[in-house]
Amino acid sequence: MTQTLSRLPALTPPAAELPVRAEALRAEVREFLADERAAGSWTPRSDVWLSGWDEDFTRRLAARGWLGMTIPAEYGGHGASPLDRYVVTEELLAAGAPVAAHWVADRQIGPSLLRHGTDAQRRKYLPGIAAGEVYFGIGMSEPDSGSDLASVRSRATKVDGGWSLTGTKVWTSGGHRAHAFFALVRTSPPEEGKRHAGLSQLIVDLHADGVTVRPIPLLTGAHHFNEVVFDEVFVPDDMVLGDVGSGWTQVTGELAFERSGPERFLSTFPLLAALVGELSGADLGAAGRRQLGSLVARLWSLRRMSLAVAGSLASGEAPELAAAVVKDLGTRFENEIIDAARLLVSVPPDPGAEGGYARLLADAVLHAPGFTLRGGTNEVLRGIVARGLGLR
Amino acid sequence: MSAHTDLPVVDPDLVELATSVFADADVDGTGLDTALWDTLEQTGLARLAVAEDAAGSGGSLLDLAAVLVEAGAGAARVPLAETDVACRLAAAAGLDVPVGPLTFALDRAGALTVDGDTVSGTLARVPWARSAAAVVVLTGGSVVVLDPATATLVEGTNVAEEPRDTLTVDGASAAVAAAPDGAESEFALWAALSRALLLAGAARGALTRSVGYAGEREQFGRPIGRFQAVQQQLALAAAEVAAGGAAAGSAARVVVRDGVGAPTAELAVASAKVRTGEAATEVARIAHQVHGAIGFTREHDLRLTTTRLWAWRDEDGTDGEWATRIGDLVLAAGADGLWPLVTA
Numbered sequence: 099m100t101q102t103l104s105r106l107p108a109l110t111p112p113a114a115e116l117p118v119r120a121e122a123l124r125a126e127v128r129e130f131l132a133d134e135r136a137a138g139s140w141t142p143r144s145d146v147w148l149s150g151w152d153e154d155f156t157r158r159l160a161a162r163g164w165l166g167m168t169i170p171a172e173y174g175g176h177g178a179s180p181l182d183r184y185v186v187t188e189e190l191l192a193a194g195a196p197v198a199a200h201w202v203a204d205r206q207i208g209p210s211l212l213r214h215g216t217d218a219q220r221r222k223y224l225p226g227i228a229a230g231e232v233y234f235g236i237g238m239s240e241p242d243s244g245s246d247l248a249s250v251r252s253r254a255t256k257v258d259g260g261w262s263l264t265g266t267k268v269w270t271s272g273g274h275r276a277h278a279f280f281a282l283v284r285t286s287p288p289e290e291g292k293r294h295a296g297l298s299q300l301i302v303d304l305h306a307d308g309v310t311v312r313p314i315p316l317l318t319g320a321h322h323f324n325e326v327v328f329d330e331v332f333v334p335d336d337m338v339l340g341d342v343g344s345g346w347t348q349v350t351g352e353l354a355f356e357r358s359g360p361e362r363f364l365s366t367f368p369l370l371a372a373l374v375g376e377l378s379g380a381d382l383g384a385a386g387r388r389q390l391g392s393l394v395a396r397l398w399s400l401r402r403m404s405l406a407v408a409g410s411l412a413s414g415e416a417p418e419l420a421a422a423v424v425k426d427l428g429t430r431f432e433n434e435i436i437d438a439a440r441l442l443v444s445v446p447p448d449p450g451a452e453g454g455y456a457r458l459l460a461d462a463v464l465h466a467p468g469f470t471l472r473g474g475t476n477e478v479l480r481g482i483v484a485r486g487l488g489l490r
Numbered sequence: 491m492s493a494h495t496d497l498p499v500v501d502p503d504l505v506e507l508a509t510s511v512f513a514d515a516d517v518d519g520t521g522l523d524t525a526l527w528d529t530l531e532q533t534g535l536a537r538l539a540v541a542e543d544a545a546g547s548g549g550s551l552l553d554l555a556a557v558l559v560e561a562g563a564g565a566a567r568v569p570l571a572e573t574d575v576a577c578r579l580a581a582a583a584g585l586d587v588p589v590g591p592l593t594f595a596l597d598r599a600g601a602l603t604v605d606g607d608t609v610s611g612t613l614a615r616v617p618w619a620r621s622a623a624a625v626v627v628l629t630g631g632s633v634v635v636l637d638p639a640t641a642t643l644v645e646g647t648n649v650a651e652e653p654r655d656t657l658t659v660d661g662a663s664a665a666v667a668a669a670p671d672g673a674e675s676e677f678a679l680w681a682a683l684s685r686a687l688l689l690a691g692a693a694r695g696a697l698t699r700s701v702g703y704a705g706e707r708e709q710f711g712r713p714i715g716r717f718q719a720v721q722q723q724l725a726l727a728a729a730e731v732a733a734g735g736a737a738a739g740s741a742a743r744v745v746v747r748d749g750v751g752a753p754t755a756e757l758a759v760a761s762a763k764v765r766t767g768e769a770a771t772e773v774a775r776i777a778h779q780v781h782g783a784i785g786f787t788r789e790h791d792l793r794l795t796t797t798r799l800w801a802w803r804d805e806d807g808t809d810g811e812w813a814t815r816i817g818d819l820v821l822a823a824g825a826d827g828l829w830p831l832v833t834a
């Protein structure tokens with residue numbers, strides 16, 4: 099039998115190495131974090147980019163120049179490379195530092211404004227983002243639109259000088275503390291066979307008249323999620339992001355920044371580090387050492403993949419397939435850490451503990467379902483991979 | 491952007507050449523593909539990363555890494571990895587090796603006794619020994635270049651039907667030299683890295699074949715690849731292929747950057763062998779499930795990559811052994827040392 103091998107698309111971009119300069123930056127960040135921890139300014143937690151909201155800490159990071167790093171200086175940023183930002187964010191996440199307040203603004207809002215925003219919009223928001231003063235939410239999901247995001251029903255109708263917005267967004271992380279979000283809304287009715295047309299992104303001030311923000315408690319009881327209801331909210335014309343009708347393309351571009359970063363495999367890293375602490379000095383058999391080693395091999399490999407995607411994004415490419423793969427593997431890895439942490443150390447999770455292993459474990463267990471849902475579910479991501487393989 | 495900073499880049503023409511050479515090979519036979527080996531020698535691929543003054547092509551390890559991935563994907567019946575490691579080991583000990591395919595054995599158990607320049611003992615499961623011009627053995631503090639003709643050879647294979655022969659020598663004369671310091675751990679890493687690269691290629695080969703098959707095989711009036719259940723399985727396999735490929739490729743880069751003796755290289759290579767080994771299990775499982783009964787036959791080409799995945803995951807250190815080693819490194823680093831270890 100002769101071989102008839104067709105070719106597969108590249109599943110990962112070429113390996114990337116961090117510039118020497120980024121490694122020097124890493125040393126600075128570690129020193130800063132060691133000082134912060136010594137001062138007891140925070141306790142390491144699982145899933146801090148979701149739940150660790152600390153505006154003072156955010157401002158201290160900004161003072162070091164570690165927010166809005168890739169934003170050009172003329173908009174208050176630092177004009178650094180995305181790989182520099184990568185190093186800072188992975189160090190913060192590994193330390194379990196409270197980064198939630200600025201997370202969305204720093205990760206995706208800055209880049210989106212730079213790509214699609216007007217000069218006035220950039221001047222209005224970017225300096226505040228870089229200063230750690232302006233926080234954003236994500237206004238995509240709705241009660242009847244989750245994975246099928248293009249089916250959103252929130253509608254904006256044209257009025258004098260702007261748009262009148264009515265509808266409901268849901269699962270809005272930090273919506274009760276954020277200043278604004280980009281709402282994905284319908285600006286013209288759906289057309290047969292063109293469901294991605296007629297969508298737009300509006301920059302909505304979450305304190306505007308007609309906006310109601312209601313809490314939805316998480317499994318832990320914490321207030322993180324919100325429902326955001328718009329009742330004829332006036333959005334001025336100059337608060338349309340990009341072009342009217344281009345919302346779908348813009349949103350999918352925004353998601354590319356959301357999928358392959360270090361937060362997609364480090365959400366439970368503080369628990370893994372604590373696990374190593376519990377096991378050091380204990381009499382761990384070969385099976386335990388093997389399980390631990392296998393986890394760290396996965397971590398090492400995931401980080402290399404994620405860095406390769408970051409390198410590719412930094413050179414202006416959009417490696418959608420590779421980003422989906424990182425998120426699928428990475429979020430499953432976050433769950434594997436929890437399994438190992440439970441099986442190798444017999445400490446029941448305790449949500450009431452002040453800190454320590456039992457608390458890290460409790461937070462991880464109760465946050466775990468979200469890992470494989472947020473930012474596009476793993477099943478949906480595998481659909482993207484299947485399309486990349488030419489199967490659909 | 492490949493800073494740290496002047497790493498060589500892989501020559502795309504070379505990869506193209508390797509791909510076509512392996513694609514043209516006769517994959518169905520067993521034992522050494524002598525025609526393929528001759529082509530590899532003529533094109534300079536046979537000793538690609540061996541220094542020119544040792545009759546090699548003087549290419550970079552990154553070039554070799556890319557070629558090994560292609561060899562794995564093409565299920566090439568040649569001791570390409572073994573020849574490279576054998577040449578490296580002989581050169582490190584200042585010994586000469588003959589032309590032709592070579593093989594390598596790491597005698598951790600001390601099965602061989604060296605007395606001056608005579609050797610005695612039994613080496614089990616030596617890859618390709620029956621076809622090798624020489625076996626380069628690292629045993630205790632010595633490196634031995636052994637002519638298989640001086641040994642009694644009992645043929646054996648791995649589950650992919652690749653030769654894994656047992657050699658017995660009784661006072662055979664051989665070239666012997668002192669092994670350099672640290673040789674045992676370094677050559678375990680060279681062997682594991684080569685195997686990880688081959689695994690990454692074989693995993694990719696199995697996925698390529700499975701995606702192709704899913705597009706051709708029709709049931710219920712449509713190609714099975716149109717079923718979401720099949721798509722999701724193939725997407726999982728693709729993620730494993732991506733992870734294994736990234737791990738093995740990155741480990742090769744770390745070895746080029748820091749040297750095989752560096753602590754970073756140990757974690758990198760061990761991670762690559764573990765990750766490709768784990769990927770092997772998952773990819774082979776999915777590839778066979780997608781192929782149905784036909785893939786379960788010796789007549790179908792799927793076996794060429796899947797049986798290699800099963801064989802290679804357990805060779806040059808199983809994923810379990812390397813994972814245990816990483817576990818030890820991690821425990822030694824402690825809670826605060828884990829992150830610096832991973833990011834070094």
Ligand SMILES: Cc1cc2nc3c(=O)[nH]c(=O)nc-3n(C[C@H](O)[C@H](O)[C@H](O)COP(=O)(O)OP(=O)(O)OC[C@H]3O[C@@H](n4cnc5c(N)ncnc54)[C@H](O)[C@@H]3O)c2cc1C
Nearest residue numbers: 236237238239244245269270271468471472473474475477
């Ligand atoms: C922690 C967290 C934070 C979030 N923060 C925000 C936020 O700030 N802003 C925001 O807008 N949204 C946010 N979300 C919402 C998130 O984007 C959605 O949860 C996600 O898109 C999935 O939508 P859904 O929850 O409605 O599930 P559904 O789409 O209803 O899916 C339910 C199940 O069906 C599966 N499924 C659906 N369609 C398919 C298909 N075509 N093929 C196969 N399987 C399918 C899914 O994989 C899933 O398993 C957040 C979610 C979480 C968990």
